[in-house]
Amino acid sequence: MNTDIPALRLEGIVKTFPGVRALDGVSFTVQPGEVHALMGENGAGKSTLMKVLGGIYQPDEGQIFIAEEATVMTSPLHAKARGVVFIHQELSLADELSVAENIFLGELPRKSFGRVDWDKLFNDTNAILTTLNVGFDAQTRVGDLSIANQQMVEIARALTVDPRAVIFDEPTASLTDAEKVVLFDVIADLKSRGVGIIYISHRMEEIFKITDRISVLRDGQYRGTVKTSETDEDKVTQLMIGRSLDLSRSVSEHEVGKVALEVRGLSCGNLYNDVNFTVRRGEVVGFYGLVGAGRTEIAETIFGLRTPSTGTILLDGEEVRINSPIDAIRRGISLVPEDRKGQGLVLGMNCRDNMTLPQVDDMTAGPFVSDGAEVAIFDQYRDKLDIRTPGWRQLVGNLSGGNQQKIVIGKWLSMHPNVLIVDEPTRGIDVGSKSEIHNLIRDLAAQGYAVIVISSEMPEVLHVADRIIAMYHGRIMREFTAEEVTEDSLIQAISGIESDKVA
Amino acid sequence: MAELTKQDIGRFLARQGILVAFVVFMIAFALANPRFLAVDNIFGVIRSSAILGVMALGVTFVVIGGNLDLSVGSMMSFSTIVVLDLHDKLGPTLAIPAMFAMTLALGAFIGFLVGYLKLNSLIVTLGMLSAIHGLTLTYSGGKNMDIADKEGTWFAVIGQGSIAGIPVPILLFAGLAIVLSMMLGKTPFGRKVYAVGGNGTAATFSGVPRARVVFMTYMISAFCVATAGMMQASRSLGSQNTVGQGMELEVLAAVILGGASLLGGSGTIFKTVIGVLILGFIQNGLLLVGLEFYVQYVVTWVIIILAVWLDIAAKRGRLLSPIA
Structure with missing residues (x-):
């Protein structure tokens, strides 16, 4: 893949709501094969930006480019068809259905008379699951999976379209340490396939472990992009909140009572x-x-x-x-x-x-x-x-x-x-x-x-x-x-x- | 003065969608038939909506509290039959409180099942719809109930009289609407109804006695039904066992038309009153335009769906949306 052409580029995105300028000219670029962290305090505009990217909101100004082609997103489904896939913090899976049905929901392979081609469905699903290296198969009921594995199902769903960009929104919020390792492996794998990844998280540790660059939003404004290897937590925090934080332990000096x-x-x-x-x-x-x-x-x-x-x-x-x-x-x-x-x-x-x-x-x-x-x-x-x-x-x-x-x-x-x-x-x-x-x-x-x-x-x-x-x-x-x-x-x-x- | 932008107007319409729809209906009907806006016609509509309206006030509490009440129609039949029967046996002064006590007992039973036993309100009240109907038929022996002395009873005033030129049913509807509006909008209890309907778990975590609040919403609903039954009985001084049949859906339509969410947590008494009036004026307007009575059922339904859809569309800013 040509790494000169950005997987995804946002230019001058402005979105206002009555009384609030939620996004104020946000621009940034995600290269293929890059893990790009998007950081900012709650309310900084990350969610709004993602909704613009997913076509849930239309920007007032600015444009979205996918592989340098200007694109107007109209819905998350439309975004997915263009190769932009979201892995949400809150999972949107049907518990009662199998892994395979969830992954191909809405596009189940068909035989004559509209019957579902179960063999193809399960084979295709297992092929994707193999690349993810997970310990469950296509016929497992989603409700029986752990949260971490359910997330893997979401990721597998993303892989059905050969994505250009995958957006992870707080993916580790409910994962154990061991499960995180598996997730990071998957992200590394996506990266090696040339997918551009936007990684939204509040957890500095992870950001510094897996991302290549960090872009920061504050109060709806783009505050800059830094290379992860050339910065540290303090600097990023300063970008995010406009001051530095005292994280040292405040020893209590007061009396402890009854x-x-x-x-x-x-x-x-x-x-x-x-x-x-x-x-x-x-x-x-x-x-x-x-x-x-x-x-x-x-x-x-x-x-x-x-x-x-x-x-x-x-x-x-x-x-x-x-x-x-x-x-x-x-x-x-x-x-x-x-x-x-x-x-x-x-x-x-x-x-x-x-x-x-x-x-x-x-x-x-x-x-x-x-x-x-x-x-x-x-x-x-x-x-x-x-x-x-x-x-x-x-x-x-x-x-x-x-x-x-x-x-x-x-x-x-x-x-x-x-x-x-x-x-x-x-x-x-x-x-x-x-x-x-x-x-x-x-x-x-x-x-x-x-x-x-x-x-x-x-x-x-x-x-x-x-x-x-x-x-x-x-x-x-x-x-x-x-x-x-x-x-x-x-x-x-x-x-x-x-x-x-x-x- | 700030200029009105397109956005401001849009937001106003979104918030007041039902009110706007109401005004539009009124203008359209008035153009079609000038008699529509005549004072006696307006009074007539409000008066004939009053019984439905009183019931809708109570159901508003239940719906905001996150539940449904489909039993109000048959419960109203019960109240009507009971008060008519007791009128001749005990006299109106005792018949009315006795009927209220019996109707409230039914409300308490439903409130207990839904509030304390946490049974699904749809199933409980749908069951009560037919159970109470059976109770009414058992009580009356299946016969119509009539007051013997229709000329001489003061009881007729409730449904037929007027005070200072205003019909009593309208005064009862308006009075109850004001009292219940204050109760829902201004008292701690009202606040708790919204909290329980909005997020019952969070309400519990905030020390709100969820079961008791739900129980009380059904008691209020039963009180309103008893009042409606009294009005109905007084208006006709005789009644069939099925007088309230089908009203539960009309009541629910008025409440939803007013903008209360079926999921609970939102709505107001004022909006419900608007919903009741819209329903009343639509039916009246269709009659005046000359449509046959039974066509109304269909047209009413279409208008309700249209209004609810426009309301939702205005809230989310476009007519069709992939997400709610």
Whole structure:
């Protein structure tokens, strides 16, 4: 393939929405056989740009060139026919159908009388699967596959058209380390075939591992392209947020107070077993472990969403029974849940109403909700948390991930909880907002809140937690203080490797 | 003054699509037949829409809460028959509260099944549609129900009287619409209905008692149905067992026409009232234009589909779209 002709070129793309200039003259080029990272904070315009590329939005100005041929995209299907394929963060597969049917959906090979040519379908599919080196075959039901393998099905689907450019949108968001390796192999393979790849991710580690060049967007503007080998994380971060970040651990200098929450011998079916821990006022306790280790389930039990089979929960030294989230909230427990869109927010509701939902009963003047009281709370936490929104009437679904998360955090902070549980505080959130949220969690501890942070990201727990509880298969393996913890010992603990050097 | 751009107009149309459609219908019918906009015709339409309208107010709560209620038609028949029967046995003063209590009990039963047992509302209320019909027939023995003394009862005022020149059914519809509009739009309970319908899981995670909220929406729906049954009984002072048959779909059409999403979480009482009026005026307009009564069923359906489609098309900015 001629490497002088770019696989994909965007020139001066402008897209405005009422009140927002979402893309302001964005240009960049993807060469064949190149992995090109597209970075930017949430709200920087990456999603809009991808929607323009996929024909979901039409640009107000600017042009898209595929192999130097100006192209007007009208739909994702049309884009695919032109050789531009998207691998989405949220998978769009039919669980009940086989791998082969999913891959060739809409273009199943036919025999006479419109019958499906199953032999050809399965053979073609297996041929593609072989090149991907995956451990399942064409007839497997998609619903039985892991998330990582489902992603492979999406990639296989992309390969049915001999693509010029493949866009990966946060592909590793729900993959384990081992699964990532497989994905990166596949990307390397695509690259060697001369496919141009756009790789969207917030994870610096990956970006520096697999990409050749990095283009950065900020506030809808193109901020430049750099060679990955000639830059570093600091420089990229600066390009993205316009300043540098202090990622060093902020050691808590404040006093740690009395025990706010104590859990004794708590078990819940086969989800977790004999869990014991305490959380004091003014400290952040981190729960670290693999997905499925039982961390979220413990949080849900404390928040009244699950009933423990045995064990007790004590708040300020007093044994309590928590039968529902309403009980939990009344006793001063707040939970910022893991799934922001599914559990944290009503996306079709405005910012203010989402934020005040748990306390709407208390915000009344006579029988009616007091507009003034609500707006006052919203304004207070918008300022405190630096939530960027055109106003409280904005639907939460229109905000970026980071701002959405801040709405959820604001919702619970405004309840002045005694115990704040934050499950995966920065999942799917850009670097800038991430460090803001980390600092916020540290601040909360300094103000005397008892905070639990559940996270699957090691740098996160290392950064924010005073103590770290490592879980494996529903059991607490070890507890570390911030001073004694090392990455190695933490990895051992969450992998179920017993250690003798218990502190 | 900022200039009105094409985009501004487009956005206005998108937001107020139903209202615009309403105005367009009105103008079209008025041009076709000048009598259409005569005061007595307008009053007549609102008055004959009032019973359907009152039912639609209640169903609005259920739909915004993320559920359906297909039982309102047969429940209205039940209320009508019961209040007519008890009128002669207990007198109107006792018959009305007794009928309300019985209708609310039905609402509580549905609310319990859908809210607390979390059964699918479509299946529960579709089943209740025929179950309540059976209950009504059992109650009446299959006979029509008539009030003995049709001249002498004050009960007739509810459906036939007027206060200060305004028919009582219109006052009841308007009054209930205002009260329920405040309840839905301004109270904590109303907010919770939107939250539960918008994202029930997130509502639960925010300490909203989802089951109780859903239960209450069915109680409100049953209350509205009882009111409608009372109006219906008073209007005719006698009734068949099937008086409300088929109304559940008309009610649902009015609510959806008003712009409430079948998926829950959106809609308002005001919009439902507009939906009810559109439906009423379309049917009236078609009559005035001279179409035969049964053609209306088809034309009404076409207009509903057209309105809903234009509404969706305006929201997504083009008429046909590969994605919703």
